[in-house]
Structures are given as C-alpha cells and as structure tokens.
Amino acid sequence: MPASVNARKAKRVLLGLIGYPIAHSATPAMQEAAARAAGFEAHYHLIEVEGAGSGDLAAMLDGVRRLGFSGINVTYPYKEAVVPLLDALSPDAAAMGAVNTIVVTDGRLTGHNTDASGFATAYRRLGRRDGDRPVAIIGAGGVGKAIAFALSGSGVQALRLYDIDRGKCEALAQALTGRARIEIATSAAAAAEGAAGIVNGTPLGMAPNREMPVPASVLQPAQWIADSVYHPLWTPLMKAVQSIGATVMSGRELAINQALDAFTLFTGAEASETAMSSAFDAAMAERTGERAA
Numbered sequence: 001m002p003a004s005v006n007a008r009k010a011k012r013v014l015l016g017l018i019g020y021p022i023a024h025s026a027t028p029a030m031q032e033a034a035a036r037a038a039g040f041e042a043h044y045h046l047i048e049v050e051g052a053g054s055g056d057l058a059a060m061l062d063g064v065r066r067l068g069f070s071g072i073n074v075t076y077p078y079k080e081a082v083v084p085l086l087d088a089l090s091p092d093a094a095a096m097g098a099v100n101t102i103v104v105t106d107g108r109l110t111g112h113n114t115d116a117s118g119f120a121t122a123y124r125r126l127g128r129r130d131g132d133r134p135v136a137i138i139g140a141g142g143v144g145k146a147i148a149f150a151l152s153g154s155g156v157q158a159l160r161l162y163d164i165d166r167g168k169c170e171a172l173a174q175a176l177t178g179r180a181r182i183e184i185a186t187s188a189a190a191a192a193e194g195a196a197g198i199v200n201g202t203p204l205g206m207a208p209n210r211e212m213p214v215p216a217s218v219l220q221p222a223q224w225i226a227d228s229v230y231h232p233l234w235t236p237l238m239k240a241v242q243s244i245g246a247t248v249m250s251g252r253e254l255a256i257n258q259a260l261d262a263f264t265l266f267t268g269a270e271a272s273e274t275a276m277s278s279a280f281d282a283a284m285a286e287r288t289g290e291r292a293a
Contacts (some may be wrong), residue, residue, distance in 0.1 A: 018074050076143075080098050087108040117257075140168035151264070206231055222246070
C-alpha cells in the first residue's frame with residue numbers, strides 16, 4: 001500500500017460537496033462508508049450555496065485549500081464555473097471543460113471528471129454495441145458534457161445533442177471534434193426519435209420538479225434510457241421507461257460509479273463498491289422511501 005494511503009489512514013479525511021440544491025445528496029453516506037470499509041475515517045461536508053458567482057466560488061475554493069480538505073466534489077450548477085479557478089486540470093477535464101472532483105495536494109487544486117469515467121463504466125455494463133447508431137443526450141451542461149465524452153470513448157460513434165441553449169451544444173460539438181459524429185437537434189423529441197439510447201443530462205425530474213426531459217411518446221422498448229437524476233430514483237422519465245419495457249439506467253449507476261472513482265482520487269485507496277452501493281441504497285430508502293430494483 002502506498003505511503004500516502006497510510007498517511008491518510010492515520011487521520012480523519014475531510015471531504016465535501018459544493019452545489020445547489022444538495023441537501024438530498026447520498027454522496028456523504030457513500031464516501032464515509034467507503035472510508036470505513038478501507039479502514040479509516042472520513043467526514044464529508046455539504047457546502048450548499050445558491051447563486052454563487054465567480055468570486056464566491058473562489059472564496060470557497062480558497063477555504064477548501066486552507067482548511068485541510070483532501071478534496072471536494074462539485075455538482076450542479078458549478079461544474080463548469082469552477083474550471084478557471086483551479087490550479088490544474090486532468091486532460092479529460094480540460095478537454096470537456098467541466099469538473100466534478102477536485103483533489104487538494106500541497107495546497108494545489110486539481111480538477112478531474114469522474115462523471116465521465118463513472119458513466120463509461122455504467123454504459124459498459126449495459127453490454128450495448130451501439131456503434132454508429134445515434135445516442136441522444138438532452139442537456140449540454142456539465143454532466144451532459146461528461147456523458148458525451150464517456151460515450152464517445154466507449155464505442156458510440158454518433159451523438160445527437162439538444163439543449164435549450166444551442167450555444168452549449170455547439171461548444172460541446174466543437175470539443176468532440178474527431179471523437180464522434182455530432183448532430184445538433186432542434187428539440188428534445190427530435191433528438192430522441194429513433195435513437196439507440198437517450199440520456200437525461202438535465203436537472204428535469206429532480207424533486208420537486210416532475211417534468212420529463214423528452215415526451216413519453218418518443219420512447220421505444222428497444223431503446224436504453226439513462227437518467228443523471230437520482231432524487232427521486234424513479235423519476236417521471238424512469239417510470240415511463242419502465243412502463244414500456246425499455247432498458248433502464250437510473251441515476252443510481254452514475255452516482256455510485258462516479259463516487260467510486262472520486263474516492264480513489266481523494267485517498268489513493270480503492271473504494272468498496274459493496275459499501276458504497278449499500279450506503280446509497282440506505283440513504284435513498286431513508287430519504288425517499290425508494291429502493292433499488
């Protein structure tokens with residue numbers, strides 16, 4: 001075991017999450033459970049701030065730097081806003097311009113994106129071979145970017161993008177040059193129509209919101225449909241997918257897989273998937289009464 005891991009095990013590891021809204025987050029339970037399984041203690045702190053500007057984020061990140069954090073996660077709506085405020089970026093995070101994991105090393109903040117690596121793991125487990133059949137991604141913000149990079153690096157050759165802000169789609173298409181064939185759709189329904197798979201990369205469906213990112217009428221049983229939202233686990237989209245017998249990838253898969261990768265970046269130790277999965281499921285059962293299928 002590397003000396004750095006032993007050094008971290010000798011003390012309490014301080015971790016956190018910046019975003020809004022995050023009171024529902026299962027990440028504290030997952031990260032703290034993984035630490036216990038690895039033989040040390042972690043405290044995971046929620047830093048919930050609404051409407052933070054660049055100056056606010058810079059101040060929070062400086063606090064993270066000074067207060068002994070080993071690292072933090074970043075979620076909606078700050079995954080892109082933190083990028084210019086960091087000391088360094090991993091190659092993948094730099095390419096996509098979005099960060100969900102920040103590691104603190106000797107006072108330096110380095111941004112990574114485990115949404116991308118985590119979604120790639122979840123997609124591989126579906127056993128799909130979509131090839132040149134298009135996959136639709138609804139939402140081209142921080143998580144949508146990560147999912148696009150994950151899919152284009154996992155054998156998907158064609159992506160259809162839709163966002164209410166077309167400029168975000170155009171920027172993402174530019175970033176994906178040479179990685180996949182990109183089509184920018186004029187509506188969410190047009191993106192989803194006939195696609196091999198559909199991914200919700202927006203906050204639509206996150207409680208208390210009950211909207212669908214695509215009309216239920218465009219969903220087909222032969223498709224796989226994924227949601228990045230996990231609160232509730234069974235969003236309106238996931239319920240509609242389940243009702244027609246299509247392949248479901250709930251937000252649980254992304255939440256757990258990205259957390260596994262983040263834990264290793266934070267601590268240098270391998271995370272227990274069993275411990276994280278159990279912690280996620282227990283947190284969801286307590287907060288929403290939902291259980292994984």
